[in-house]
Amino acid sequence: MDSRVALMSFVMVALLMKGAAAGIHTVNWTVPSNKSAYTTWANTSTFYLNDQLQFGWSGTHNVANATKDEYDNCLKTAKVLTSTSLTLIDLNTSGPLYFICTIDDHCESGQKLAINVTNVIGPTLTTPPPPPSSASALAVGTLFAIVSSIIVTSFIYRFILY
Numbered sequence: 001m002d003s004r005v006a007l008m009s010f011v012m013v014a015l016l017m018k019g020a021a022a023g024i025h026t027v028n029w030t031v032p033s034n035k036s037a038y039t040t041w042a043n044t045s046t047f048y049l050n051d052q053l054q055f056g057w058s059g060t061h062n063v064a065n066a067t068k069d070e071y072d073n074c075l076k077t078a079k080v081l082t083s084t085s086l087t088l089i090d091l092n093t094s095g096p097l098y099f100i101c102t103i104d105d106h107c108e109s110g111q112k113l114a115i116n117v118t119n120v121i122g123p124t125l126t127t128p129p130p131p132p133s134s135a136s137a138l139a140v141g142t143l144f145a146i147v148s149s150i151i152v153t154s155f156i157y158r159f160i161l162y
């Protein structure tokens with residue numbers, strides 16, 4: 001294959017993979033061995049408005065939308081959003097959100113997650129795109145961004161390489 005075509009394909013695949021993954025936070029939802037596991041996990045991520053959470057598990061769990069009180073005290077009055085693993089949950093309110101598992105004593109054992117959703121939509125719309133050559137640094141979340149990056153890329157290739 002022509003090396004330029006190969007490089008271009010690589011850039012496009014990298015962009016598409018980034019695009020498909022952006023905004024979905026995968027949560028390994030289980031009774032953790034460390035009660036602070038989910039706090040630690042949440043602290044390493046930024047949750048943007050309109051992102052989604054995807055809780056995945058095996059065994060019997062659920063995801064309930066809790067108030068702070070229900071979260072703090074593991075109250076089973078929290079509204080169950082899903083009992084089906086891998087259901088996507090929309091984060092379309094900014095501010096704190098609390099999720100607990102209401103099965104048995106799972107919540108008391110640390111199966112609870114508090115996040116704080118920012119009031120801005122993901123980084124793809126707020127940060128300028130980096131140079132096309134550093135595709136791995138991109139966080140592309142929209143088709144618009146993907147398409148425009150590809151157009152920019154092909155422009156630069158046309159001028160530099162031809």
Ligand SMILES: *[C@@H]1O[C@H](CO)[C@@H](O)[C@H](O)[C@H]1NC(C)=O
Pocket residue numbers: 028029030032033
């Ligand atoms: C999820 O967590 C469980 C328990 O800590 C662990 O055994 C499992 O490997 C994890 N799965 C993934 C996909 O990280």
Ligand SMILES: *[C@@H]1O[C@H](CO)[C@@H](O)[C@H](O)[C@H]1NC(C)=O
Pocket residue numbers: 034035036037040
């Ligand atoms: C539990 O997580 C906290 C916070 O990350 C950490 O300081 C502590 O060492 C962890 N404990 C165990 C037993 O892994």
Ligand SMILES: *[C@@H]1O[C@H](CO)[C@@H](O)[C@H](O)[C@H]1NC(C)=O
Pocket residue numbers: 036039040043
């Ligand atoms: C998570 O971050 C909050 C606020 O920055 C901090 O108070 C808390 O100690 C952190 N928890 C863990 C387990 O890292």
Ligand SMILES: *[C@@H]1O[C@H](CO)[C@@H](O)[C@H](O)[C@H]1NC(C)=O
Pocket residue numbers: 065066081089090091092093097
């Ligand atoms: C959780 O409940 C609160 C209060 O009713 C609501 O504002 C928020 O959108 C809900 N979030 C989810 C993910 O269901």
Ligand SMILES: *[C@@H]1O[C@H](CO)[C@@H](O)[C@H](O)[C@H]1NC(C)=O
Pocket residue numbers: 090091092093
């Ligand atoms: C998120 O927005 C969609 C569409 O506007 C709405 O149907 C859904 O109920 C919202 N979800 C939450 C958790 O607020």
Ligand SMILES: *[C@@H]1O[C@H](CO)[C@@H](O)[C@H](O)[C@H]1NC(C)=O
Pocket residue numbers: 095096116117118119
């Ligand atoms: C959530 O984040 C906002 C700003 O991003 C901050 O003002 C607020 O105090 C945070 N709330 C919590 C409960 O951490």
